[in-house]
Amino acid sequence: MATSTTNALAGEERAGPPAKSPDGKSGRKRGALLHRIDLKGAPYAFVAPFFVVFAAFSFYPLIYTAWISLHHVELATLDSMQWVAFDNYVDLFKDSRFWNALRNTITIGVISTVPQLLMALGMAHLLNYRMRASLFFRVASLVPYATSVGAAALVFTMLFERDFGMINWVLGWVGIDPLDWEANKWPAQVAISTIVIWRWTGYNALLYLAAMQAIPADRYEAASIDGASRWKQFTHVTVPGIRSTIVFTIVLSTIGATQLFGEPLIFGQGPNGVTGGADNQYQTLGLLLYEEGWKNYQMGRAATVAWAMFLLLILVFVAQRLISRLRSRTP
Amino acid sequence: MSSPGSFGRKRLASAVAAVGALALVAGCGGSDGSATGGGKKDGKTVITMGMFGVMGFKESGLLEKYEKENPGVEIKAEIAGDEQTYYTALQTHLAAGNGLKDIQGIEIGRAKEITETQADKFADFSKTPGTDHFLPWKQSQITTKDGKVLGLGTDAGPMAVCYRKDYFAQAGLPTDREQVSKLWAGDWKKYVQVGRTFKKNFKGGKVSYTDSVSGLFNAMVYGYPQQYYNENGDLIYDKNPDVKRAWNLAADAADAGLSAKLRQFQPGWDPGLANGTFATAVCPAWMLSHISEKAGDKNKGKWDVARAPKGANWGGSFLGVTEKSPVKAEAQKLVAWLTAPEQQAYIFKKLGNFPSSEQALERADVKKVTSAYFSNAPIGEIFGAAAQEIPDKQVLGRKDGTIKDTFTQGLALVEQGQSRDKAWKTTASRIDKAVG
Numbered sequence: 001m002a003t004s005t006t007n008a009l010a011g012e013e014r015a016g017p018p019a020k021s022p023d024g025k026s027g028r029k030r031g032a033l034l035h036r037i038d039l040k041g042a043p044y045a046f047v048a049p050f051f052v053v054f055a056a057f058s059f060y061p062l063i064y065t066a067w068i069s070l071h072h073v074e075l076a077t078l079d080s081m082q083w084v085a086f087d088n089y090v091d092l093f094k095d096s097r098f099w100n101a102l103r104n105t106i107t108i109g110v111i112s113t114v115p116q117l118l119m120a121l122g123m124a125h126l127l128n129y130r131m132r133a134s135l136f137f138r139v140a141s142l143v144p145y146a147t148s149v150g151a152a153a154l155v156f157t158m159l160f161e162r163d164f165g166m167i168n169w170v171l172g173w174v175g176i177d178p179l180d181w182e183a184n185k186w187p188a189q190v191a192i193s194t195i196v197i198w199r200w201t202g203y204n205a206l207l208y209l210a211a212m213q214a215i216p217a218d219r220y221e222a223a224s225i226d227g228a229s230r231w232k233q234f235t236h237v238t239v240p241g242i243r244s245t246i247v248f249t250i251v252l253s254t255i256g257a258t259q260l261f262g263e264p265l266i267f268g269q270g271p272n273g274v275t276g277g278a279d280n281q282y283q284t285l286g287l288l289l290y291e292e293g294w295k296n297y298q299m300g301r302a303a304t305v306a307w308a309m310f311l312l313l314i315l316v317f318v319a320q321r322l323i324s325r326l327r328s329r330t331p
Numbered sequence: 332m333s334s335p336g337s338f339g340r341k342r343l344a345s346a347v348a349a350v351g352a353l354a355l356v357a358g359c360g361g362s363d364g365s366a367t368g369g370g371k372k373d374g375k376t377v378i379t380m381g382m383f384g385v386m387g388f389k390e391s392g393l394l395e396k397y398e399k400e401n402p403g404v405e406i407k408a409e410i411a412g413d414e415q416t417y418y419t420a421l422q423t424h425l426a427a428g429n430g431l432k433d434i435q436g437i438e439i440g441r442a443k444e445i446t447e448t449q450a451d452k453f454a455d456f457s458k459t460p461g462t463d464h465f466l467p468w469k470q471s472q473i474t475t476k477d478g479k480v481l482g483l484g485t486d487a488g489p490m491a492v493c494y495r496k497d498y499f500a501q502a503g504l505p506t507d508r509e510q511v512s513k514l515w516a517g518d519w520k521k522y523v524q525v526g527r528t529f530k531k532n533f534k535g536g537k538v539s540y541t542d543s544v545s546g547l548f549n550a551m552v553y554g555y556p557q558q559y560y561n562e563n564g565d566l567i568y569d570k571n572p573d574v575k576r577a578w579n580l581a582a583d584a585a586d587a588g589l590s591a592k593l594r595q596f597q598p599g600w601d602p603g604l605a606n607g608t609f610a611t612a613v614c615p616a617w618m619l620s621h622i623s624e625k626a627g628d629k630n631k632g633k634w635d636v637a638r639a640p641k642g643a644n645w646g647g648s649f650l651g652v653t654e655k656s657p658v659k660a661e662a663q664k665l666v667a668w669l670t671a672p673e674q675q676a677y678i679f680k681k682l683g684n685f686p687s688s689e690q691a692l693e694r695a696d697v698k699k700v701t702s703a704y705f706s707n708a709p710i711g712e713i714f715g716a717a718a719q720e721i722p723d724k725q726v727l728g729r730k731d732g733t734i735k736d737t738f739t740q741g742l743a744l745v746e747q748g749q750s751r752d753k754a755w756k757t758t759a760s761r762i763d764k765a766v767g
Contacts, residue, residue: 074767076448078426097764157598164602183592183747270413270597271736278743279757294419295733296765 062310069303076297088304098308100280101288104189108264108284109257112193117249120201124208125234138209141202153195153266160191160267182268185281192282195263200256204249211242258313261286271295285309368433368656369407376661380408381432383417384596385620386485386648387678388669397668404661413596414438415736425449433656434666437482437649439472440732443560445651446475447729454652454659456480459667464690468723473649482651483670484687486678488615489717490550490639492522493622496706497633498610502533508708512638519551519580519640522613526589529610539591539609544581544746545739546595546613551577553725554643560728566766568734569759581742582751592746595739601625607633615645616714619683623704636708642720647687685714692718733765 069088071081092098127137144152159166160181168178181187215238223233239246264282265273274295276283283291285305293302369377380388388394394406409432411417418441424430431452437445445453456462457480462470469484492515496506504525505511515521526540541547552558552574559568568574584590591609593600603609604625612622614636622634650670652662668674675686676697683702686692692715700711728734741758745751 072767074448075422075426076444161599161602163599163608164606180592180747183743269599270594271415271740272594272597272743274415275740275761278740278747279749292764294423295415295736296767297422298764298767 065303065306068299069307071300073299074297075293075299078299084300088300092301092304092308097280097283097288101283101285104276104282105258105260105284108189108193108260108282109254111189112196113253113257116197116201117204117253119197120204121208123201123205124212125238127205127209128212138206141205143202144199145203147199149199149262150266152199153263156191156195157267157269182272182277188277188282192264192267195267196260200253207245207249208242211245212238215241254316255313258309259286260284261290265290368431368653368658370657375403375405376658377405377407378434378658378662378665379432380406380434381417381421382408382436383411383414383438385617385624385682386436387620387682387684390620391678391681393669393674393677397665406665418732425452428655431653431655433653433658433662435651435653437473437651438732439647439727440735442472442649443727443731444729446473446481450475450479450481452654453481454654454656454663456483456663459663461671462667464672464688466687466689468725469687472725472727482649483666485648485650485670486617486684487687487718487721488617488644488646489685489714489721490613490615490643490645491713491717492611492637492639493614493619493634493705494611494637495607495633496635498533498535498538501535502529504529508635508637515640517640519547522547522640523580523584523587523589526584527587530587530589537608540589540611541584542591542593542600542603542609542612543595544584544590545742547584548577548581548738548742549645549735550613550639550643551580553645554641556722556724557726559731559734560726562726564728566728568762578755579751582745585742585745590746592743594743613639616683616685616710617646619702619705619710631704632706634704635706636702636710636713638713639717642717644721644725683710685718730766734762737761737765
């Protein structure tokens with residue numbers, strides 16, 4: 001890019017017609033100026049679309065949300081905003097629903113992420129073996145990821161239905177009484193986590209698989225010469241080899257878990273979806289935001305929840321950096 | 332000479348990139364007139380409608396009839412199952428001034444909020460001819476303080492009790508609708524008492540007495556002129572003894588284990604209807620169409636309709652036309668036609684949605700309507716009598732709909748075994764949040 005531009009510059013100077021008119025000098029000057037702008041400016045112009053879109057769709061909403069969160073605003077009367085400073089934040093931190101939603105977000109996050117990543121690791125390990133139809137299995141593991149949240153959540157909601165759901169029906173074979181999945185806290189959270197696990201395990205498995213295939217085969221050879229069993233190879237060669245990918249999937253899953261919204265909304269169906277159960281037993285922060293905004297129509301408070309979520313993510317990120325820095329300092 | 336050319340191309344490219352980026356942004360900010368509703372194209376007038384539940388216009392084939400009678404008019408109706416979901420979307424569209432249909436359904440629980448906060452976004456019906464045929468209380472609910480009429484009434488919600496004859500017989504209860512009506516005549520407490528008898532005597536497997544105690548609660552609350560608000564618009568639900576009484580009786584029914592703990596109007600309710608997991612449902616007239624649709628042909632003739640202990644008006648809706656609609660006049664004409672006495676009578680005969688037009692109610696053919704699905708119950712007579720008991724004055728409040736939904740959830744907590752005092756406290760704090 002840089003070299004071709006210099007050539008273009010040289011080319012123009014060679015090919016440029018001799019200045020004849022009295023203002024030819026200034027003309028050339030202007031040309032040079034334009035050229036310099038082009039040289040310096042073009043890269044910015046090329047990346048501009050991203051940043052303009054980012055500014056319009058991310059940065060502006062972010063700032064505007066912060067501005068709204070300092071007001072009392074109702075959806076029906078968006079143009080009349082009443083300044084309340086940080087009252088919304090103070091109320092939110094005093095609100096038991098917020099802490100309940102935060103706890104639910106964390107517990108559902110743990111219930112869904114930990115098994116999901118462990119299963120993905122196991123699956124990737126199996127897919128890494130040489131076997132028949134490996135391409136088929138690899139594609140198949142990605143199918144849930146390609147399914148829309150809505151479709152997946154709807155099907156699982158029917159499976160977990162109290163009276164006529166398949167899961168209660170199967171449980172009935174082994175003599176377990178039908179469980180009201182939606183109405184009870186832990187069953188509901190497990191059911192929602194199941195949807196998340198089903199959708200994301202294959203995706204993570206493929207990420208792990210890609211990382212595993214980058215591990216040089218001679219490490220395994222060396223390990224087996226040293227007499228390491230399959231399991232030892234897995235824990236001492238494979239896992240350290242894909243460490244950075246594991247960290248990456250943990251970060252992704254954490255962000256995903258913080259923003260969990262669609263699955264519980266559809267799982268609850270209607271009003272219970274919006275409030276995360278009649279007792280808010282599976283209300284996540286995302287749902288609390290939705291309830292404030294689109295059931296109570298209080299946009300100020302909804303914006304406050306959104307910012308609290310954002311600040312929480314930053315807090316987690318900073319804490320994680322601090323811990324990793326401390327750990328790298330101690331030998 | 333190739334170099335200057337490439338030079339120019341590059342400059343052009345960066346300019347295009349920048350302009351393109353700006354156009355992207357501008358595209359989001361600008362809004363064109365066609366953002367609302369249908370319009371006229373190729374000599375055809377397209378009218379769009381947004382509705383919820385089973386309002387009956389599409390289901391009964393009236394929209395097709397109108398299209399046939401008015402060539403050149405095309406109606407596109409979009410129907411949401413759940414009213415809360417529908418209203419949330421409507422609020423968002425109203426706030427954004429975008430995505431609105433030409434005609435929008437408005438439920439009674441939202442009427443006050445619409446007339447108070449969104450009046451300028453709906454067209455005025457006060458000068459539309461031939462719209463003075465409604466029940467005296469109906470149109471006042473959608474009229475603003477300065478006399479603007481934001482919609483026309485569709486149906487009303489007089490109450491009855493729908494019951495399964497076969498289950499009643501198995502529990503040793505009478506099955507004839509006259510005798511069943513007598514079982515609980517005059518007092519909702521008797522309805523709960525019958526439930527206790529049913530529960531004790533019914534041996535035919537897992538069948539609950541009622542689908543959800545929130546139906547009972549709504550039926551009681553809507554029997555009084557004042558519910559959650561007083562005439563000054565103050566929130567009085569926590570001081571209103573009628574609300575508390577309804578809550579306590581509904582909680583009694585829940586504690587006695589009479590409820591199937593289903594959530595009305597949600598997908599889980601429908602398999603309950605189809606498989607007959609409950610014996611009664613407190614049913615406003617408009618619920619009949621839902622029951623017959625979801626319980627299906629295999630349950631035809633098993634259901635019947637008995638009189639409710641006490642009259643009430645639960646639900647009923649309006650059709651409004653959005654102010655920005657490009658086909659406002661045509662849409663208003665359509666709404667006036669859809670809500671005219673003949674059409675209201677037609678829907679009642681076809682689906683059971685009860686007319687809110689007084690003229691429709693006076694028609695002999697309406698009084699004689701029976702429902703084949705509900706064992707030929709004379710629903711014209713039953714709901715007609717129930718409509719007489721509807722309080723002439725009903726005080727509506729801004730957040731009626733949201734408060735109703737919140738109470739429904741509160742009662743679900745009692746059904747799940749929470750103490751009624753704790754559930755009441757939770758409900759009250761949620762209402763505080765909702766009214767802002």
